[in-house]
Amino acid sequence: MKKDKILVIGACGQIGVELTLALRKMYGDNNVIASDLREEHELLKGTGPYVSLDVMNKEMLHVLVIRHNITQVYLLAAILSATGEKNPLLAWHINMASLLNVLDIAKEEGLDKIYWPSSIAVFGPNSPRQETPQHTIIEPTTIYGISKFAGERWCEYYNHRYGIDVRSLRYPGLISYKSAPGGGTTDYAVEIYHDALEEGSYKCFLKEDTYLPMMYMPDAIRATIELMEADSASIKVRSAYNLSGMSFSPKEISAAIKEHIPTFTISYEPDYRQQIADGWPQSIDDELAAQDWGWKPEFDLPKMTADMLKNLKTQKGM
Numbered sequence: 001m002k003k004d005k006i007l008v009i010g011a012c013g014q015i016g017v018e019l020t021l022a023l024r025k026m027y028g029d030n031n032v033i034a035s036d037l038r039e040e041h042e043l044l045k046g047t048g049p050y051v052s053l054d055v056m057n058k059e060m061l062h063v064l065v066i067r068h069n070i071t072q073v074y075l076l077a078a079i080l081s082a083t084g085e086k087n088p089l090l091a092w093h094i095n096m097a098s099l100l101n102v103l104d105i106a107k108e109e110g111l112d113k114i115y116w117p118s119s120i121a122v123f124g125p126n127s128p129r130q131e132t133p134q135h136t137i138i139e140p141t142t143i144y145g146i147s148k149f150a151g152e153r154w155c156e157y158y159n160h161r162y163g164i165d166v167r168s169l170r171y172p173g174l175i176s177y178k179s180a181p182g183g184g185t186t187d188y189a190v191e192i193y194h195d196a197l198e199e200g201s202y203k204c205f206l207k208e209d210t211y212l213p214m215m216y217m218p219d220a221i222r223a224t225i226e227l228m229e230a231d232s233a234s235i236k237v238r239s240a241y242n243l244s245g246m247s248f249s250p251k252e253i254s255a256a257i258k259e260h261i262p263t264f265t266i267s268y269e270p271d272y273r274q275q276i277a278d279g280w281p282q283s284i285d286d287e288l289a290a291q292d293w294g295w296k297p298e299f300d301l302p303k304m305t306a307d308m309l310k311n312l313k314t315q316k317g318m
């Protein structure tokens with residue numbers, strides 16, 4: 001039997017750290033190679049092999065895949081929405097070239113499976129904003145969304161044309177306490193918990209009634225693994241699946257925090273990220289993910305808030 005050997009690219013990011021640790025539990029520490037441009041994340045140290053890798057260097061990536069007999073790649077390296085708007089050409093270049101490098105090596109080496117995340121940022125102001133369906137008007141207005149939409153098309157193309165088993169999810173904003181977020185528009189929903197505990201107040205860069213689709217990291221990790229473990233025949237969407245967890249506004253997350261910290265206060269000072277958020281859906285219809293591979297979220301806002309505050313308190317020694 002062929003042994004699975006997994007390469008995680010962008011392993012030191014918000015998703016990468018937790019996904020690498022989860023994959024190591026399932027596949028064995030030495031069968032999951034973590035890689036990133038950055039130094040190894042503290043939480044990964046001592047848990048398994050780590051290599052320094054720039055995914056833009058295709059030759060180096062190719063050698064790594066051959067040398068370690070890699071069978072699956074999780075590509076998480078990307079420039080996120082807010083950072084992307086500061087340097088659009090760089091974001092386009094990195095987000096596209098990284099994916100094409102991985103897809104092409106997958107084709108040449110006959111890799112078993114590829115995972116690459118898309119985002120709710122593929123939707124734009126002309127998409128329905130409530131319960132946004134899988135198939136609808138997709139006219140993204142950020143360079144991040146444009147690169148994710150183009151990436152989805154490439155994934156489907158490599159699947160149809162070359163039979164590559166590539167799978168993808170349109171993640172909503174992800175909330176976690178283990179590793180810091182990397183420059184997205186939904187980062188406020190992580191910062192707010194830190195500031196609530198440390199300062200007792202938070203200045204929000206979005207307006208109080210800005211609803212966005214969100215998900216707690218344990219749900220996102222489980223969704224990723226369930227998608228990747230599903231039988232290939234059940235994966236009907238080869239671009240990227242809609243995925244839903246919860247939907248809330250800054251005012252609502254603030255009320256949920258007040259249940260635990262009654263003196264907490266929030267103020268609002270919207271910046272350029274308001275415009276990005278205004279072009280995105282408020283909630284997502286993920287019927288196909290439920291139907292094809294049984295997706296069901298576990299965390300809602302109160303449950304996530306209790307868990308975030310408990311874990312952050314421990315982390316901060318409070």
Ligand SMILES: NC(=O)c1ccc[n+]([C@@H]2O[C@H](COP(=O)([O-])OP(=O)(O)OC[C@H]3O[C@@H](n4cnc5c(N)ncnc54)[C@H](O)[C@@H]3O)[C@@H](O)[C@H]2O)c1
Pocket residue numbers: 009010011012013014015016035036037038053054055056075076077078079080117118119120170171172173174175180181182183184186
């Ligand atoms: N976090 C979210 O809320 C969210 C939502 C939707 C989609 N996503 C997608 O999920 C993926 C991972 O997101 P994240 O939040 O963990 O991002 P992140 O910014 O926290 O992590 C990305 C990692 O990739 C690394 N990286 C960047 N360029 C690289 C390169 N050239 N070579 C190797 N590594 C490189 C970075 O050092 C970083 O550690 C991305 O594709 C992102 O678009 C994230």
